[in-house]
Amino acid sequence: MSVDAPLVRVDGLRKYFWENDSLLDRLFGDEPVPVRAVDGVSFDIHEGETLGLVGESGCGKSTTGETLLRLQEPTEGRVEFDGENVYDLGGAALTDFRRRAQVVFQDPFSSLDPRMTIGDIVRQPLDVHGVGTDTERRERVRDLLERVGLSADQIDRYPHEFSGGQRQRIGIARALALEPDFVVLDEPTSALDVSVQAQVLNLLDDLQDEFDLTYLLISHDLSVIRHVCDRVAVMYLGEVVEIAPVEDLFADPDHPYTRALLESVPRASTDERERDRETLAGDVPSPRDPPSGCRFRTRCPMVIPPDDLDIDRETYRALMTLRQRIEQRDVSLESVGGDDQFTIDDGGVPAADVPAFVAALKDRLLAVDLPERHDAIVEDALAELATGDWDAAEDRLRTAYESVCERDHPELGDGSHPVACHLHDDAIERTPAPDSLD
Amino acid sequence: MTEEILRVSDLSTRYFTQEGQVNAVSSLDLEIERGEVFGIVGESGSGKSVTARSVMDLIEPPGEITDGEIRYRNPDLVEAIADDHPNAIDGEFVKLLELPDDVRRSLRGTSFSMIFQDPESSFNPTLTVGEQLAEAVEVQRRASATPRSTRARTESAEYSLGSLLLSNVFPSRRYVSEESRDRAIELLELVGIPDPVERADEYPHEYSGGMLQRAMIAQALAGEPDVLIADEPTTALDVTIQAQILDLLDDLQRETGMTILLITHNLGVIARMCDRVGVMYAGEIVERGTLEDVFDEQIHPYTAGLLGSVPDLEGGATRRDADRRTADRLQPIPGNVPSLLDHEMDDRCQFADRCPKAMTACLEHPPEYPAGGSDAHRARCVLAEREYDEDAALSDGYFDESKRPVGDEHAEPAEPGTEPPEERPQQPAENTGGERQ
Numbered sequence: 001m002s003v004d005a006p007l008v009r010v011d012g013l014r015k016y017f018w019e020n021d022s023l024l025d026r027l028f029g030d031e032p033v034p035v036r037a038v039d040g041v042s043f044d045i046h047e048g049e050t051l052g053l054v055g056e057s058g059c060g061k062s063t064t065g066e067t068l069l070r071l072q073e074p075t076e077g078r079v080e081f082d083g084e085n086v087y088d089l090g091g092a093a094l095t096d097f098r099r100r101a102q103v104v105f106q107d108p109f110s111s112l113d114p115r116m117t118i119g120d121i122v123r124q125p126l127d128v129h130g131v132g133t134d135t136e137r138r139e140r141v142r143d144l145l146e147r148v149g150l151s152a153d154q155i156d157r158y159p160h161e162f163s164g165g166q167r168q169r170i171g172i173a174r175a176l177a178l179e180p181d182f183v184v185l186d187e188p189t190s191a192l193d194v195s196v197q198a199q200v201l202n203l204l205d206d207l208q209d210e211f212d213l214t215y216l217l218i219s220h221d222l223s224v225i226r227h228v229c230d231r232v233a234v235m236y237l238g239e240v241v242e243i244a245p246v247e248d249l250f251a252d253p254d255h256p257y258t259r260a261l262l263e264s265v266p267r268a269s270t271d272e273r274e275r276d277r278e279t280l281a282g283d284v285p286s287p288r289d290p291p292s293g294c295r296f297r298t299r300c301p302m303v304i305p306p307d308d309l310d311i312d313r314e315t316y317r318a319l320m321t322l323r324q325r326i327e328q329r330d331v332s333l334e335s336v337g338g339d340d341q342f343t344i345d346d347g348g349v350p351a352a353d354v355p356a357f358v359a360a361l362k363d364r365l366l367a368v369d370l371p372e373r374h375d376a377i378v379e380d381a382l383a384e385l386a387t388g389d390w391d392a393a394e395d396r397l398r399t400a401y402e403s404v405c406e407r408d409h410p411e412l413g414d415g416s417h418p419v420a421c422h423l424h425d426d427a428i429e430r431t432p433a434p435d436s437l438d
Numbered sequence: 439m440t441e442e443i444l445r446v447s448d449l450s451t452r453y454f455t456q457e458g459q460v461n462a463v464s465s466l467d468l469e470i471e472r473g474e475v476f477g478i479v480g481e482s483g484s485g486k487s488v489t490a491r492s493v494m495d496l497i498e499p500p501g502e503i504t505d506g507e508i509r510y511r512n513p514d515l516v517e518a519i520a521d522d523h524p525n526a527i528d529g530e531f532v533k534l535l536e537l538p539d540d541v542r543r544s545l546r547g548t549s550f551s552m553i554f555q556d557p558e559s560s561f562n563p564t565l566t567v568g569e570q571l572a573e574a575v576e577v578q579r580r581a582s583a584t585p586r587s588t589r590a591r592t593e594s595a596e597y598s599l600g601s602l603l604l605s606n607v608f609p610s611r612r613y614v615s616e617e618s619r620d621r622a623i624e625l626l627e628l629v630g631i632p633d634p635v636e637r638a639d640e641y642p643h644e645y646s647g648g649m650l651q652r653a654m655i656a657q658a659l660a661g662e663p664d665v666l667i668a669d670e671p672t673t674a675l676d677v678t679i680q681a682q683i684l685d686l687l688d689d690l691q692r693e694t695g696m697t698i699l700l701i702t703h704n705l706g707v708i709a710r711m712c713d714r715v716g717v718m719y720a721g722e723i724v725e726r727g728t729l730e731d732v733f734d735e736q737i738h739p740y741t742a743g744l745l746g747s748v749p750d751l752e753g754g755a756t757r758r759d760a761d762r763r764t765a766d767r768l769q770p771i772p773g774n775v776p777s778l779l780d781h782e783m784d785d786r787c788q789f790a791d792r793c794p795k796a797m798t799a800c801l802e803h804p805p806e807y808p809a810g811g812s813d814a815h816r817a818r819c820v821l822a823e824r825e826y827d828e829d830a831a832l833s834d835g836y837f838d839e840s841k842r843p844v845g846d847e848h849a850e851p852a853e854p855g856t857e858p859p860e861e862r863p864q865q866p867a868e869n870t871g872g873e874r875q
Contacts, residue, residue, distance in 0.1 A: 056676035056677070056678065056679075057676055163774045163775075165774060166774075193481035193482055193703065193775070194481070194703070194705075194744065194747045194748055195481060195743060195744060195747045195770055195771035196481075196770070196774065197747065197770075198746075198747035198749075198768035198769065198770030198771075199770040199772070201749070201768055202767060202768055202770060205767075220676065220677070222677070222751060223748065223749040223750065223751045224749055226749060226750070226751060227749035227750075227768065250751070250752075260678060261677060261678065262751070263681075264677040264678045264680065264681035265677050265706060265751055266680075266681075266684070266704070266706030266707050266709060266710040267706055267709060267710075267751060267752065268705035268706045268708070268709050268733070268745060268748050269709055269733060270709060270729055270730050270733045270734055272706065272709035272710045273709070273710065277681065277685075279678070279681045279682055279685050280678045280681070280682070281682070283646045283648055283649070283679070284676075325632075330632075330633070331633070332633055332635060332636045334635075335633075335635040335636070
């Protein structure tokens with residue numbers, strides 16, 4: 001293998017899970033719904049490095065890990081391991097890949113068979129791949145156990161006799177049994193207490209040096225990522241939004257999501273209460289129906305207004321949130337105003353009530369005061385709602401406020417610190433106001 | 439901020455299991471002042487959740503509060519029960535453990551209420567969120583209509599056997615009145631749930647995790663409690679959602695001035711929220727004080743170890759810097775949280791076997807010593823009294839005669855050798871929230 005070629009190259013990997021995909025559903029003609037767990041992910045992992053994959057739950061990081069090890073079949077895309085496409089492998093080549101790529105799972109309580117002794121658990125990969133003789137295997141298991149900080153005398157004990165940290169060590173020993181080149185660590189410490197977590201992280205670090213391992217570390221914990229990784233890929237809703245060397249990412253995060261993620265973590269220091277924080281509003285959208293364009297735009301505090309709009313960031317964010325609610329029909333007209341103030345027939349209020357209804361609705365939906373021009377647009381749109389015409393309201397607002405973030409999907413560029421965000425798009429001539437970058 | 443609202447003294451909670459007696463909480467003292475946020479931090483199995491449940495009186499067999507007193511300051515309550523239960527009164531304080539069950543039950547929700555860790559399993563999936571909130575409101579209403587009596591709640595016509603049978607025939611029957619429902623909607627609005635009118639009619643599965651946690655907070659606030667006990671309120675949530683929930687708790691605390699007892703294993707959450715902190719280890723508070731005392735001037739090696747094992751998010755060296763071998767190595771605490779089985783616990787400092795500064799003096803159980811910093815700063819460690827003395831140090835293998843395994847330089851394993859690994863057997867039902875996490 002040449003020095004430059006990455007050990008693992010992931011290219012456009014997609015993994016969809018299908019809902020409504022049973023025989024009955026097909027019989028009744030229900031369309032299957034894709035859950036886009038991983039949606040076009042690309043990154044490289046070089047030999048000897050640790051790449052971190054960080055994101056919130058449900059963003060597809062574990063699915064990425066499992067799919068690139070071919071524990072799941074991909075929907076699309078390719079993964080090259082040492083120059084060969086993993087999904088084309090078969091027979092001896094696949095067995096060889098299985099030997100060279102291993103995984104450590106998150107939950108040390110459910111990933112070890114309770115009816116096997118730990119010696120058998122660690123030995124199983126050796127049996128499966130037919131490595132060595134019986135005595136050699138037993139010797140190797142004892143070595144491994146000692147290497148991960150357990151005692152070789154414990155070889156005949158069962159998993160329930162061990163604590164969480166010790167069990168995770170057993171999982172690590174099992175992953176190392178076949179002398180792999182590449183290990184996927186799927187949240188290896190998230191089930192552990194902090195003091196034990198530190199032991200396991202130090203162990204992983206030592207093992208990497210000793211056996212020249214390449215790691216893919218999947219974690220939701222940014223402090224662990226910062227401590228262990230060389231480079232980091234940040235995932236949001238099935239996509240990678242930013243990849244950067246670890247010190248760049250933490251010192252100078254470019255994507256608004258990365259920035260929000262970093263700000264959200266409470267620091268264990270006495271200055272924490274005085275720290276400026278900007279908390280992200282809202283929840284992660286469903287991967288069944290991800291937002292168009294940039295997937296983060298529904299929560300992004302820096303969503304980009306159209307050029308000709310003279311409007312500050314917060315007001316624009318509020319308007320975009322209003323639009324999203326109207327587009328999702330997530331506004332209830334029945335409960336506007338006090339008790340029975342408005343009667344709603346055929347989805348709308350009587351013409352005489354419209355101005356009062358609009359005022360009450362605006363009061364409820366918008367917390368900010370709008371400049372006059374925008375006020376007029378919003379009232380127009382809400383008046384359409386008052387007559388029950390959701391589409392017209394939607395159109396009215398879209399014409400006025402459509403953002404580049406919803407039209408175009410930002411591409412993750414090249415280079416050492418690519419970011420998938422229109423704020424960093426050279427193609428679009430846009431200089432955001434200086435303060436909006438802070 | 440000077441009035442004590444809750445004073446727990448010498449509290450011991452034990453579990454009587456097949457393996458033996460588990461000393462989940464031992465002789466614990468705790469004072470909480472009105473309007474403060476008091477944090478308890480510790481690893482799983484340190485007894486923090488059991489402490490919270492003891493205060494709430496939610497200890498179930500095989501557990502039992504075997505000793506101690508929990509005093510709660512509430513002059514109104516004192517007046518209300520003075521005639522019936524004179525034993526339970528101490529000045530303005532009520533001794534909770536002296537009260538009969540029905541009175542204690544009537545305090546739940548109105549005086550104390552609790553937020554649990556896992557919102558998804560804490561709601562009843564078959565009732566709408568609004569109904570469950572309204573139920574809490576109803577309970578509170580009846581309790582305040584006939585103060586400190588639980589009778590009104592259980593013997594009214596709505597809860598009669600006939601009514602139960604009727605509800606089987608007409609499942610749409612509602613148990614909550616219109617006013618309670620409106621109040622439930624107000625509460626949902628208070629905790630920042632958009633469109634509360636509609637959301638009240640949705641079932642828990644239609645909510646996201648963060649929303650459900652908000653709803654649980656709303657439910658806990660229904661009774662306008664004096665003390666809110668939050669047991670790992672954000673552990674099941676993502677960081678961005680965690681930040682939202684912490685903001686919410688912070689705002690609510692500032693608006694209503696309620697007292698919060700916050701239990702968590704996350705030191706960052708403690709730093710974000712708390713005025714005073716207690717660090718728990720093996721069923722005891724080993725160090726307590728203001729946030730500054732504990733985070734900046736800690737005495738106890740366990741506190742130091744806990745803070746040292748958290749990887750930094752800012753400053754310090756990252757892995758790619760030069761000489762990372764020394765610069766960025768985490769400083770773990772060797773070993774594991776001890777078993778709390780009575781017959782395996784010696785009468786010594788419970789941390790001595792993992793402590794880097796263990797001395798012969800540590801073989802006696804240390805009292806709480808006052809420590810530097812603020813007046814509230816106390817540490818259950820001899821180091822508060824004297825300097826570490828190498829000559830008096832215990833030899834490395836003092837607690838395990840057998841030798842450590844070879845090739846183990848990254849971190850000490852827990853209990854090598856011939857003894858079975860000392861740890862609490864994992865019983866799913868007994869696991870605390872943190873462990874299940």
